[in-house]
Amino acid sequence: MTGITFIRQFGEVVLAITIAPLFAGWIAQCRAWLQNRSAPPLLQPYRMLDKLFRKDAALATDASPLFRTTPYVLFGTMVLAAAIIPSLVTDLPFARVADAIALIGLFATARVFQSLAAMDIGTAFGTLGARREMMVGFLAEPALLMVLFNAFLVFGSTALPDLVDGYATHRSVVDPSVIFAAVAFLMVLLAENARIPIDNPATHLELTMIHEAMLLEYSARHLALAEWASSLKLFNYSCIGFALFLPWGIATRGQDGGGALLLAVAALIGKLAIAGVALALIESLSAKLRIFRAPEYLAMAFLLAVLGLLVHLLLGA
Amino acid sequence: MSGAISTLMVRDLRFLLMLVTVWGVLGLAGLLRPHSIRFVARLLFPLGALVCFGVAVLAGIFLATGQGPEVLVLPLGLPDLPFHIRLDALSGFFLLLLGLAGTGISTFAAGYFRSGEGTAPALLGLQYHIFLASMAVVILADDAYLFMVAWETMALSSYFLVTSQHRIPDIRRAGFLYLIMAHVGAICILLSFGVLQGGSWQFTFDAMRGASLTPFWATTAFLLALLGFGAKAGLVPLHVWLPEAHPAAPSPVSAMMSGLMLKTAIYGMLRITFDVLHFRLWWWGVLLLALGLFSALYGAIFAAVQTDMKRLLAYSSIENIGVIFTGIGLAILFQTSNLPLFAALALSAALIHALNHALFKSLLFLATGSVLHATKQRSLGKLGGLIRRMPWVASLALIGTLSIAGLPPLNGFVSEWLLLQSFLFTPQVPHAFINMLIPLGAAALALTVALAAYVMVKFYGVIFLGQPREASLVNAHDANWFERLGLGWLAFGCILIGVQPQLALKAAAAVTGKLLGESVRTSPTVWWIAPIAPEQASYSGLILLLGIVGVVGITFVLVRLLAHGRIRRTAAWDCGYPWQTSRMQDTAEGFGQPIRHMFGGFFRMERDLPSPSDSAPRYRVHIEDRLWRAIYLPIARGVQRLADAIGVLQGGRLSIYLLYSFLTLIALLMFVL
Numbered sequence: 001m002t003g004i005t006f007i008r009q010f011g012e013v014v015l016a017i018t019i020a021p022l023f024a025g026w027i028a029q030c031r032a033w034l035q036n037r038s039a040p041p042l043l044q045p046y047r048m049l050d051k052l053f054r055k056d057a058a059l060a061t062d063a064s065p066l067f068r069t070t071p072y073v074l075f076g077t078m079v080l081a082a083a084i085i086p087s088l089v090t091d092l093p094f095a096r097v098a099d100a101i102a103l104i105g106l107f108a109t110a111r112v113f114q115s116l117a118a119m120d121i122g123t124a125f126g127t128l129g130a131r132r133e134m135m136v137g138f139l140a141e142p143a144l145l146m147v148l149f150n151a152f153l154v155f156g157s158t159a160l161p162d163l164v165d166g167y168a169t170h171r172s173v174v175d176p177s178v179i180f181a182a183v184a185f186l187m188v189l190l191a192e193n194a195r196i197p198i199d200n201p202a203t204h205l206e207l208t209m210i211h212e213a214m215l216l217e218y219s220a221r222h223l224a225l226a227e228w229a230s231s232l233k234l235f236n237y238s239c240i241g242f243a244l245f246l247p248w249g250i251a252t253r254g255q256d257g258g259g260a261l262l263l264a265v266a267a268l269i270g271k272l273a274i275a276g277v278a279l280a281l282i283e284s285l286s287a288k289l290r291i292f293r294a295p296e297y298l299a300m301a302f303l304l305a306v307l308g309l310l311v312h313l314l315l316g317a
Numbered sequence: 318m319s320g321a322i323s324t325l326m327v328r329d330l331r332f333l334l335m336l337v338t339v340w341g342v343l344g345l346a347g348l349l350r351p352h353s354i355r356f357v358a359r360l361l362f363p364l365g366a367l368v369c370f371g372v373a374v375l376a377g378i379f380l381a382t383g384q385g386p387e388v389l390v391l392p393l394g395l396p397d398l399p400f401h402i403r404l405d406a407l408s409g410f411f412l413l414l415l416g417l418a419g420t421g422i423s424t425f426a427a428g429y430f431r432s433g434e435g436t437a438p439a440l441l442g443l444q445y446h447i448f449l450a451s452m453a454v455v456i457l458a459d460d461a462y463l464f465m466v467a468w469e470t471m472a473l474s475s476y477f478l479v480t481s482q483h484r485i486p487d488i489r490r491a492g493f494l495y496l497i498m499a500h501v502g503a504i505c506i507l508l509s510f511g512v513l514q515g516g517s518w519q520f521t522f523d524a525m526r527g528a529s530l531t532p533f534w535a536t537t538a539f540l541l542a543l544l545g546f547g548a549k550a551g552l553v554p555l556h557v558w559l560p561e562a563h564p565a566a567p568s569p570v571s572a573m574m575s576g577l578m579l580k581t582a583i584y585g586m587l588r589i590t591f592d593v594l595h596f597r598l599w600w601w602g603v604l605l606l607a608l609g610l611f612s613a614l615y616g617a618i619f620a621a622v623q624t625d626m627k628r629l630l631a632y633s634s635i636e637n638i639g640v641i642f643t644g645i646g647l648a649i650l651f652q653t654s655n656l657p658l659f660a661a662l663a664l665s666a667a668l669i670h671a672l673n674h675a676l677f678k679s680l681l682f683l684a685t686g687s688v689l690h691a692t693k694q695r696s697l698g699k700l701g702g703l704i705r706r707m708p709w710v711a712s713l714a715l716i717g718t719l720s721i722a723g724l725p726p727l728n729g730f731v732s733e734w735l736l737l738q739s740f741l742f743t744p745q746v747p748h749a750f751i752n753m754l755i756p757l758g759a760a761a762l763a764l765t766v767a768l769a770a771y772v773m774v775k776f777y778g779v780i781f782l783g784q785p786r787e788a789s790l791v792n793a794h795d796a797n798w799f800e801r802l803g804l805g806w807l808a809f810g811c812i813l814i815g816v817q818p819q820l821a822l823k824a825a826a827a828v829t830g831k832l833l834g835e836s837v838r839t840s841p842t843v844w845w846i847a848p849i850a851p852e853q854a855s856y857s858g859l860i861l862l863l864g865i866v867g868v869v870g871i872t873f874v875l876v877r878l879l880a881h882g883r884i885r886r887t888a889a890w891d892c893g894y895p896w897q898t899s900r901m902q903d904t905a906e907g908f909g910q911p912i913r914h915m916f917g918g919f920f921r922m923e924r925d926l927p928s929p930s931d932s933a934p935r936y937r938v939h940i941e942d943r944l945w946r947a948i949y950l951p952i953a954r955g956v957q958r959l960a961d962a963i964g965v966l967q968g969g970r971l972s973i974y975l976l977y978s979f980l981t982l983i984a985l986l987m988f989v990l
Contacts, residue, residue, distance in 0.1 A: 060889035061886050061889070062889070064704045073869060075869075079868045102734065119778035124894075127778070138764070138767035145737075157854065225872070295914075309756040313756065
């Protein structure tokens with residue numbers, strides 16, 4: 001473990017923090033084009049963040065320290081998650097700290113903190129959002145774990161960089177279980193990041209909100225951090241997806257010189273651009289589900305992931 | 318110096334026995350001034366806590382030095398039946414657990430018990446310390462006779478503690494149910510020992526280890542032990558006493574029962590399965606796995622719909638016991654499949670989860686005790702917003718909540734991580750069909766863990782966050798210093814095992830080394846754990862915690878430097894709706910509603926919905942365990958019918974009774990002559 005790996009690690013995290021809002025802006029732009037609206041500028045999310053950081057924070061009289069700390073915790077957990085996920089290189093010193101199971105744990109920590117903070121003020125919408133978020137979360141988490149289990153079984157490790165390295169070295173045939181896992185992962189990604197069909201990031205109708213309802217009481221820098229954290233979350237989930245299913249271009253261990261790194265950055269941006277279009281397309285083509293249909297949707301994702309696992313065991317064993 | 322330490326070690330067992338005796342003395346000492354709460358609670362309980370700490374230290378030293386078992390024969394008991402005592406790695410681990418959690422609970426209890434609540438303080442103190450001592454003796458016993466004596470003492474002392482507020486009929490009922498279940502369980506354990514002695518009529522565990530049982534009799538012994546210890550541990554469907562008895566008891570006692578007493582059942586199960594029985598069958602593992610997973614899911618689902626905070630925690634205990642049994646089941650399965658390393662991994666996960674559960678469940682039960690004292694409310698529907706009135710209890714309970722929800726970098730995550738790791742390696746088991754089913758088990762475990770987080774958000778959010786649901790809550794006061802100290806000790810334990818999991822892993826490795834002949838890798842540094850191989854999976858709670866704290870700190874400083882820290886306090890916004898009241902928050906029922914909706918088949922639900930024209934609309938929902946009607950009521954009716962039939966004999970006339978005696982005499986004479 002040399003200094004250069006730490007620098008690369010640091011660079012990867014900084015890149016994640018900086019381009020996460022851009023990715024969110026790109027999706028919003030694609031969606032606007034698809035829906036025949038005039039698109040906001042690509043840098044709009046940064047302007048929003050800048051505006052929010054300038055404003056005075058209006059805090060409810062009863063807000064406890066938990067409420068004020070939570071945006072920082074959300075941001076912190078998402079930054080750490082970005083440090084674990086191999087988005088550019090696989091030789092990450094920090095990835096040894098927490099494997100993919102711990103990564104899911106980190107996401108769960110963020111979710112629990114966010115739900116608790118939403119319950120802190122004691123408004124009707126806050127608790128409603130917290131309840132729904134936990135409901136979606138407790139169904140999505142096992143599905144995500146099953147998707148990862150599938151990959152673990154193929155490569156015998158629970159660390160994400162090992163999976164990517166494994167793909168690079170002996171990926172001769174596509175395991176059919178991967179297809180099931182990929183569909184399940186996409187469904188989980190949509191649900192966990194508060195996107196259609198579970199939640200609508202652009203909604204202004206409080207009764208249908210999940211994610212937004214939890215942020216209603218936040219303002220200024222707290223809101224900015226929470227929004228930044230959620231764009232980081234989407235970025236992180238996308239990068240997990242790339243690492244699991246589209247690992248091409250990521251600089252693997254031993255082959256991570258300057259050229260490979262540049263290629264990795266280019267590949268990442270290309271993949272994000274395509275993923276943005278795909279996400280915008282999915283969101284424009286599907287309708288939001290009723291909240292009581294959400295368990296069915298997530299159970300479907302869960303079953304697909306388990307099916308993938310069974311397919312792998314049946315064919316692989 | 319080393320000589321002094323080694324002589325100290327040889328006397329470990331004697332020291333331990335002395336400490337256990339001190340508990341008894343402390344209990345009896347209370348009788349000197351039976352009504353003085355200051356003497357009993359403020360003096361004797363802290364001393365008891367010190368003894369707990371001593372037990373933990375001795376057990377910890379014993380495990381760390383990794384020496385062989387120590388045995389002792391006490392000249393007590395019946396003639397020709399002396400008590401056998403044995404300290405080995407397994408009992409050392411559970412004594413460590415007992416000592417660590419007991420320290421916190423006893424410290425808390427020093428501040429908790431007040432005068433004028435049910436049983437007199439001295440009696441409470443006596444029962445409490447006898448309860449502690451009997452649990453220690455259960456763990457140390459090396460013959461069936463002493464084990465059963467201690468086991469029954471444990472059941473009886475805890476029964477009296479549960480019914481300390483015996484004037485309340487519900488509490489008497491709960492105590493009665495507990496007593497019945499405890500005794501049915503004890504009979505099964507007794508029968509199991511009867512089978513285990515294998516015709517030698519020697520009831521020391523040493524003799525039983527030597528007995529060679531056929532697979533049939535070994536299975537019988539195992540199943541009887543499973544019934545007996547399962548009833549004590551609260552394995553579904555033998556769990557019904559748990560949600561009744563735990564809420565009925567005073568909070569420190571609930572903490573002891575849930576945190577410690579359930580673990581003695583785990584201990585007994587491990588003792589018989591891995592130590593006394595000399596072989597195991599693979600399907601025992603599958604049975605335990607299935608029962609464990611079902612209990613875990615069942616407990617989590619029921620916890621999600623509870624409206625009483627202590628009942629919620631009791632159901633959550635059922636869930637955690639299920640998780641522990643899942644680990645034991647996997648360990649049996651791996652061991653019988655010749656995968657000792659993975660068996661060690663699964664067993665370590667089970668042991669560490671037992672330790673973790675002792676810490677965080679005690680912490681949460683004690684926190685509910687503080688809440689109960691401060692508000693006089695147990696119902697979640699009448700609490701809320703206590704984080705502002707009770708910041709100490711709220712912040713310490715938050716640590717327990719995050720731990721039990723299985724979130725990194727706290728301790729609950731460590732054992733769940735280990736257990737999930739061991740699930741990953743099951744495809745190497747040489748039973749194709751089991752291989753197919755195991756992923757479903759992993760899925761069920763993942764679902765349970767995620768559901769536990771749901772439950773704990775509900776628990777913490779409804780009690781401590783939001784607006785107070787009753788006007789009287791504004792008078793709630795924070796816990797006193799003894800209580801804070803006790804809670805703080807347990808919270809410290811949760812954090813310590815979370816960031817230094819190798820400590821717990823080493824303790825568990827000492828046990829698995831003795832029971833399975835194999836242990837997982839314990840890393841030499843303080844930074845990592847990598848139980849199987851460093852290139853397969855590693856985790857570092859410490860770096861994770863430092864990372865989170867570091868990033869949060871840097872973010873905070875950057876925000877302050879680059880932006881500003883100005884705050885304006887206003888009313889809550891709530892989308893501009895001004896008439897917000899505390900009744901608009903989710904109630905406990907409301908928060909559990911999605912679970913009720915999704916898992917409707919599990920519950921027997923009675924619901925009264927108001928009609929639109931009601932002048933005083935009332936919404937009521939009552940949820941019941943289906944198993945209660947499906948299993949327990951038929952049994953109770955059967956027993957009643959049988960008793961009625963036998964009751965015919967009891968005519969109430971002396972002459973008839975004399976006739977019975979005469980007939981019996983004649984019948985017996987027929988045998989003799």
